Amino acid sequence: xxxxxxxxxGLVKPSETLSLTCxxxxxxxxxxxxxxxxxxxxxxLEWIGYKHYSGRTNYNPSLKSRVTISVDxxxxxFSLKLSSVxxxxxxxxxxxxxxxxxxxxxxxxxTLVTVSS
Amino acid sequence: DIQMTQSPSSLSASVGDRVTITxxxxxxxxxxxxxxxxxxxxxxxxxxxxxxxxxxxxxxKFSGSGSGTDFTLTISSLQPEDIATYYCQQYSSYPYTFxxxxxxxxx
Numbered sequence: 001x002x003x004x005x006x007x008x009x010g011l012v013k014p015s016e017t018l019s020l021t022c023x024x025x026x027x028x029x030x031x032x033x034x035x036x037x038x039x040x041x042x043x044x045l046e047w048i049g050y051k052h053y054s055g056r057t058n059y060n061p062s063l064k065s066r067v068t069i070s071v072d073x074x075x076x077x078f079s080l081k082l083s084s085v086x087x088x089x090x091x092x093x094x095x096x097x098x099x100x101x102x103x104x105x106x107x108x109x110x111t112l113v114t115v116s117s
Numbered sequence: 118d119i120q121m122t123q124s125p126s127s128l129s130a131s132v133g134d135r136v137t138i139t140x141x142x143x144x145x146x147x148x149x150x151x152x153x154x155x156x157x158x159x160x161x162x163x164x165x166x167x168x169x170x171x172x173x174x175x176x177x178k179f180s181g182s183g184s185g186t187d188f189t190l191t192i193s194s195l196q197p198e199d200i201a202t203y204y205c206q207q208y209s210s211y212p213y214t215f216x217x218x219x220x221x222x223x224x
Contacts, residue, residue: 004160044215044216044217044218045204045206045215046215047211047212047213047214047215058211060211060212061212062212094160094161096161098208101149101167102166102167102170103149103151103163103166103167103206103208104151104153104161104163104206105163105166105172106163107153107160107161107162107163108160109159109160110160
């Protein structure tokens, strides 16, 4: 059974960089799209972007200038970096696995990141 | 961006009822539509992809239909464990976008 688990600081100061890691167990990190989605408290879901294990990436234009998603095949992990954060970036961040033309099949539990001084 | 509009926003139904949730896209997305549910504090669980294809392990009481701009998710016989918020998501074009969710409750 494939499992995804997010990890990282739950509190980030304004203007700093948010860094999260998603560890994939029960399956290989190859051959899929590895994605991040977030949900601000009381609001809807927002797609952040993905990185394919081949290196191809695609980011939400609203965040593109601040986002980097990377994949570490040796550790079976992928990560999210979001720079210059503000209170508006406070959200539950989910990692997810996407299969070609089949949308997300596995999600992490989600981790709350609060941006505050 | 493609806007996804779900209706209703909340729904109260009785055990055993047939429940239908609607999702409308602001432009055609063929069948690139997924449904998933989320229980409080839990990971989202994927139910359907390709508008009507059931994920492995998902009970057959869930079904999806539609193409283009209008889609539905149906639960044939509502059970207490189905209480959750249900979301649709389009993956036809970037950025992917989600419906605002339908909160399902037991009457």
